[in-house]
Amino acid sequence: MINFTYHLIVFLIIPISIIILYYLKPKNKGNILRVAIKLIVIFLILLSIASPYTLIEQEGKTGSDEIIIIADNTPSMRPYNHDIANKVYDYLSNRTQASIDLISGTSSPIGDSILRNIKPGGNILLISDGNNNHGRSITEAVNFARNINSTIYYLRQEPAKNDMSVSISGDVMAVIDSPFDFFIDVNTLGTMEGDLKIYIDDNITDTIHVTQRKRIPVEYFFNTQGPHRIRAEISGQGDEISQNNIFYKSVFVIPKPDILLISNKESPLSKILHELYSVDISPGFKNPGSNKAVILDDTSGLSGNDASILSDYIANGGGLVVMGGPNGYANYEPLLEQMLPVKAGGDIVRSKNAAVILIIDISGSTGDLTGDSVKLGIEKGLARQIIESLGADDFIGVIAFNNVPHTIVPLSRYPDNSKVKDTISRLTSGGTTHLSPALSAAFDMARTFDGGRNAIVISDGIAADSDAALNVAYSMAEAGIKIYTIGVGMDTDESFMKNLAAKGNGIYLKRDQSDGIRLLFGEITIPDKMDGFPLLLINSNHFITRGVSLNATIYGYNNVFTKQNAQALVMTSTGNPVISAWRFGLGRVISITTDNGNTWAGELYDRDNSKIISRSINYAIGNPGKSDDIRDGETGIPLEIHISSVNEPDMAFDGRPLDFEKTGEEQYRATIIPDSEGFHDISGYTIAVNAPAEYREIGNNDLIPEVIKAAGGQVYNISEIERLIPDIKKKNTAMIQARVELATLFLFAALLLYSIEIILRRLVGIFR
Template sequence: MTFNFPYGFNFLHLNELVLLIPLAFLVLLGLWRKVNRRHLFIHSLVIFLLIMALAAPYSVEMNSPGTEQTRISIISDESVSMDLLEKGVSKEVADELNTKVPVTVTAISGIHTSLGDAIIQQASPENYVLVVSDGQSNSGTPVEEALSYCYKNNFPVSALIPKTVEEDLSVEIEGENEAVIDNKAFFKVNVRKSIDDRMSYRVRITVDHQKVIEKEITQAGRMESIEFNHTFETLGPHTVKATLHPASISVKNLDYFENNNQYMKSIYVTPKPKVLLVTNEPGSPLTNTLKEIYDVKIAGSFGSLNNMDAVVIDNQAASTISDMEVRALKDYIINGGGMVVVGGSSSFDYPAEDTYQNTRFEELLPVTSTPSSWRGGRNVVLMLDVSPSTLESNGIGGKVIDDILSNAIVLLESDLLKDARVDVITFGSKGQDITNGFVDMSKESNRRWLDAEIRKISPSGDSTSLERGLMTARTLLKEQGNSSEAEIIIVSDGGIGNIAERDLRFERAVQCAENLYENNGIGIHFIHIHSPKTTRQVTPKGQYYAALFMNKIGLSENYNRIEPGERIKVSFSEDSAESENREDEYSSGSIVVYDPKHFITRNISEIQYDIYGYNEVTPKPEANRLVITRLGKPIISVWRLGLGRVAAITTDNGNGNGVPWAVSLYSGNDSLIITRTLNWAVADTEMSGGIQLKVPDLKMSQPGRILITTGKAGTPELYFDKKPMEITSIGNNMYESYVTADTFGLHKISETPLEANLTEELMSETSGVKNASWRPAAVNRPDEYTYVGENTLFRTAVLENGGKIYTEGDVYSRIIEDASTSTKKKILTRVFYTKHFLALAFLIYLVYTLHHTYNTRIK
C-alpha cells in the first residue's frame, strides 16, 4: 500500500516506521542514564536512517520516455457506408508514408462497423493510430468510449475523414411499437442526407397500406423530420411505412443506395387499459382526459382492483383511505400494478389537520407531504484541472492537485449543491466526463459515490487546454436543454496561458466562454488555487491569466483566488433586489422539465403555460423528479415499488376548488405530460396466455433483443417465424431472447408456429384481429444504411480526446512529426531513495568510527 506524507515525500511500507517508537524510547533511556550524548546522537541517527530505508522512501516525478521508432497504424474503414466517400484514401496515405516510417493498414468491412473495437485493438503507446473513416459505427464498443479509453492510457488516436462525394438519402421512423385503440399514436419520420447540397424528393407515409401523407420536400441540411399522429381503430397488428419516391432514383444519379429509401414499423394495438378512478369530481378535466385514453371505472371510494391496469386517486384526503385499502394497494402495486396520485385541496399537505404526512398511505408514494426547501432546476458542471502542473508542491506539505480535489469535495458537501444536478469533468489536454452524465445530488448515495470518484482523480495529459474542458461542458449542458439554470465552476491552478508566441489556446478559451455566457446564459465561476511555481499562470504584464479570463467574459465578480490550504464558498444567489425580480419572472406556476431522459418527459422541451397552485411536497431519496416549478417545487415525481410504478402529480385535476390550479395541463400540447405519466403507470398489456412482450424495430442480420414478462410459472414457449426462440431468464418472471432475420418485411412472434414473413398487403387484411396471439416484428435494412455521410460528432470526439483531425492536404506534412511527439508521453514514475539513506547511514557511521578510533587508540 502507498501512503502520502508532507512535502511530497512518500513511503511504500509504513509499518516499518513503527520501529521509530522503540528508537525514541531508547534515546530517552540513554538521556535518563546520562549516556555520552555525542555517542547517543550518532548511533540514533544511523538507526533512524536505516529504519527510513526499510520503509522504502520515494517521490513521484513526471518523465517523458521516448520510443526508438515511430509506427503509424491506419484503420481503413471499408464498410458499406464508406461507398459514399472518396475511395482509395487509406492506400494512398499508406503508400506515401511507408517510404518514411513503418505503416500498417487494418481494414474493417461489411454491413456492420465496429470502429470502436478496431481503435482499441490497434492502440498502444508506440503506435500512432490514424482512423480513415466517416465516423459512423453501429456495433461493438462505442467510438466515444474507445477514444476515452485511449486517452486515459496515453494512446494517440487521430483521424482523416475523406470527402463525401456521393449523394444518398435514408429514411427512418421513430415512435412506440405499441398503441392504445382509439388514441393518438405519435411518430416522427427522419430523412437523412449524406451531403449538404439541396435536393428535392417526395416522401409517402402509409398506415396499413393506406396513404396518410405524401409531400414534396426540398432539403438542404443533413436531416429533415416530419411529425404526425395516427389513431388506430382496430386491435392487433398494424404497420406504418415511410417511402422516398420514387423508391429507386439511383438511375438519375440522385441517390446512391436503394434499400434505405423505405422503412417499416410494426405496431401492436391493445385494448384500452382498465383504470379505476377514485374521485369526487367525475366531470373534471382529468376525468375527461382519462376517458379519452382508457376504459375508466369511476368510483367515490376504493373497490376491487382485480383486472385493473392502474388506479388513479384524485384529491382524496388521508382520512378517506383506510389501512385495509392501503394494504390492498400495496399488494396490487408490488405485484405489477400502477398508481397515480393527483393533488388538490384535499391531498398531500391539505387540509392541515388531515395530510398524508407520516401515514401508511404516504409509504407508497414517491414524495413526503412536507414543504420542499429545494431550489433546484440547476445543472452544474464542475471542471477540475488535472494538467501536469497540478503535481507541483503547494508549499504547505502537499500538491496543488490536493487543493483542487479538496475544494471540489467541499463544494459537493455544501448546501449550495445539495439539490443540484452535477457533472464532474476533468481537463488537461482534453475534457473528460468522469460521471458519465449528471448526478442528482439530492440523493445521499449519489453524493457519496461522487465523493469517492473525485478522490480517485490523478493528473493526466501533457498540457492545459481550458478550451477542451469548456467544449465538453457545453456538450453536456446542451443535452439538458434550456429549461434549467446552468453553471460551470472551474477549479484550477491558473496555468491556462499560451505556451508560445503563436499559441492561441487562451484566446480560444475566452471565445468559448463568451459564447457560453452571452449566448446561452450559462454562469461561469473560476476558483484559482494560487501556486507560485505554476507556469503559464501570469501574463508578461504580471496579471493572472485566470483573472484576465474572467474579466474578458464580463464575470470578474465570479473570480476567486485562494491560497493553498484554503477552502472556497461559491454563491449563485443574487442580491435581494435581483432575487425579487427573479421571483416575479419565475412565477410560482412557471414549470419546466427537470429530467429530460425519462420516458414521461422525453422530447418534451418545454411546458408552455403556467399553473396557479400546487401541493408542497418533498421527493424521497429514491424518487425521480421529472417536472418542477422554476423555483424548484416538485410537480411530477415517480418511483418503482416492487414490480409496480407510482406517480405523484402534485397539482390539481384542472377543476379545483374555486380557482383551478392546472387547467392548461389537461388541454393542448401541455396535456402530453399528463397522458405520458398515466401511460407510464399503466401495466403492460398482455397477449393471450398472460405474456407481455417488448418488441423493438429489428435490423437485417443484426440480433434484436425481445423482452418477455409472464405471470405464469416456468419459461414461456414462443416462436419467431415458426422457429422456437431461445429464451433466457433474467429475473422474477422476466426473460429475454435474441432473434435475427435476414429479409426485409414483417415477421411474427407467436405462441404457436404460425406462417412467417407476411407481406404488407396480407398484413392489412389480418389487422384488427381481436386478442391476436401473435405479435408483428418489422425488419429493416442494417444500420449501416441509415446514418449516411460524415458523422459530425466523430470530429468532436477525436478532438476532445486529445487527437487531431487531418485533411488530405496536410496529413503528409504533419503526421510524422505529430506521431513522433505523441509517442513521447509524460508518465508518472516513482524514484526510490533507499540506497541514498543506506549510503548516508554507512558514511556517518564510518566517519564517526574512524574519528572515535583515532581519538581513543591512535592519538
C-alpha cells in the same frame, strides 16, 4: 551528479582500504606514495564495478513513429471517395513505417478496431464517417489510447455522392382509438431532395417533399386491435444507397387499459382519461382489482385499511398516480406517504437576497472524457448556465477544489458576471479529490450571509473523503445552507452525490437535468415575475418526458420535497416538484402536485401540453398489453423471441417451425436470423425486418473530431495529410533524461594512474 547502480560496492571501499593499509604498512614517504596510488587505483576499479553513471537532459523520442491506418470500408462509406484510404497509405508508407486495417461488413465496430490495433506510444489514423454502431464506443477506445500514451488522428472527408435515408421510431404498442405518436427521421447527404411517402397498413397516408435532414412527428389513431404495419419510403434522383430508402415498423394495438379514478368531480383530467382509457370512476376508494392503475384526484386521505390494500396492489405491479389540489397531500396515512416519491412540506419562504456558491471539481479525473466531452468542460458549461440564470441582486461565490480548496471568486454581487465566467473558463484539471475542505470553505463563505444560502457541488462524486464531506454537509444543512449536487460523467458516484444532497436538504441532478438548475432556488430572483408559476422539464430522458415539449403555467401547487431515490421530472419556477416518479415494489408511483385542471393547471391539460399527463399515467400502467416480447429486427442479426406460456409454444416464422428453449417458469425463448427485409409473420404476430443500421447512419459524425481533439489528437482533411508525420514527430520529440555510463572512464583513469606509477618507479630506479 554521479550515481551508482550497485551502491554496496561503493561502501566496500572503506573496509578494503583499511585492510590494504594494515598489510602494507608503509614506513617511508616513498612507500606511502606508492600505497596511496595503489589505493586510488583500487578505488577507481571498484567504482567502475559499481557501474557509475550520470543523467543529462537531451532531445529524444517518447513514442513510435509507426502509423496504423484504420480505414472504414463499410456501406455507409459508399458516398465517399473509396480510393482515399489507399492513397493515404501509399503516401505514408513511402515516408514512414505504416500499415492498414480495413473495417468491412455490415456494421462499424470502430471502437473495437482501435482497441485491437492500439499500442503503447503508438499512432492511429482513423479514416471513417465516425458512425460506430457495434461493440465498444469510440470514446472508450480513445480514452484507453490516451491512458497508454497513444494518439488517435482523424481524417475527415466530405461526401462525393448524394444519399437519403429514412427510419421510424416509436413505441411497439398502441391503444385502440387513442393517439399513437411516432417519428419519421429523414437523413440527407449532399444536396439531395426527394419525396417521402408514409404507408399505414399498406394505405398511403401522406406524401412530403423533403429537401434537408428533418424529424417528422406523426399522430395516428388505430381503430382495430392486433398487429399493424407502418412503412416509410423516400425517393430521389442520384441516391447512392438503395438499402436505406425504405423502413418498416410493426405496431401491436391493444384494448384501452382499465384504470380506476378516485374522484367526485368532472375535470379536464377526467375528460382526457375517458378519451384514452377504460375508466372506472368512484367518489371514494375501492379495491383496484384488475385495473392497471389507480388515480387519486385531490384525495385528502385514506383509511389505514385502504392504504394497506393500495400498498399491496402497487407492490404486486399496479400503478398509482396521486394528483394534487386544495385537499391533496394532506393528512395522509403514513403507509400512503411511504409509497409516494415526494414528502409534503411547509409553505415556501422567500428571502430578499440569495447567495449561490459554486463548488467545482477540478481534480485529475475531470480531465477525462465522458461521452464526447471532457468532464471539466461540461462543469464549466453548467457553472456558466447557473450564473446566467441568477438575478442581478443575487450573490455569487466560486470555489474550485482538488486536494485543497481554491476560492477563485469571493462571495459578492456581480451585476456584470463576465469576469466570473472568464475566471471559471480558465480552470484546469489536476490533483486528487478532497471535497470536505471545499465544503468547509463554502460554509465559512456563507456563514454570515443574511438571506437564502445555497451551495452547488459540480463533480463526478469520486471523493477520497466522502464520509467527512457528508458530515460537513449535515452541519451546513443544520445552519440553513442547502446543498445541491450535479453529477458529471458516466462514472459519477451517484450514490454519494444523492447522499450529499440529502444531507444538505437539497436535490441531486444528473447532467442531462441541467435545464432545471435555475428552478432549484426558491430564494433566487426570478426575472419577469408573474402571478403564475411556469413549468420546466428538468429531466428529458425519462419515459414520461422523452420527446415531450411543455409550455404551461400553473397557478397553484402542493408544496413537497422529492425523496432521495425518486426522480423529479417537472418543477415550478420556485423549485417545487410538480411531477416526480419512482418504483415501489413491482409497481410505479407518480406524484403530480398540481390539480386536475379545474382551478390551478388549466394549461397543463390543453392539446399541446396534456401528453405529459397521459405519459405519466402510461408510465404507471407499465406494460398493459401482451406479455410476449416480439420485436422488430434487422437482416443478418439474431433476433430473440420471448413467449410466456404454460406449455412449449407451437409457433412458426413465415411458416417455418421455431425451436424454443425454456428460460424460466412459463418462459420460453427462440432465436431467428432474418434474411430478408419487409414484414414477416410469427404465428399471427407481425414483425418488421430492416436492412442493418449501417445503411441508415450516413454522413459524418460531428462529435468524433471533438473526441479526438480532447484526447490530444488532430483532425485533418485530405489536403492537410502531409502534416501528419511532422505532427507525430513533434509529439514524440521532447527533452528526456539520458543515462551516460562512466565505468569506462573510471577504468581508464585507473589504468592511466597505474601506468604513471610504474613509469615513475622505473625512472627512480634508473637514476639511482
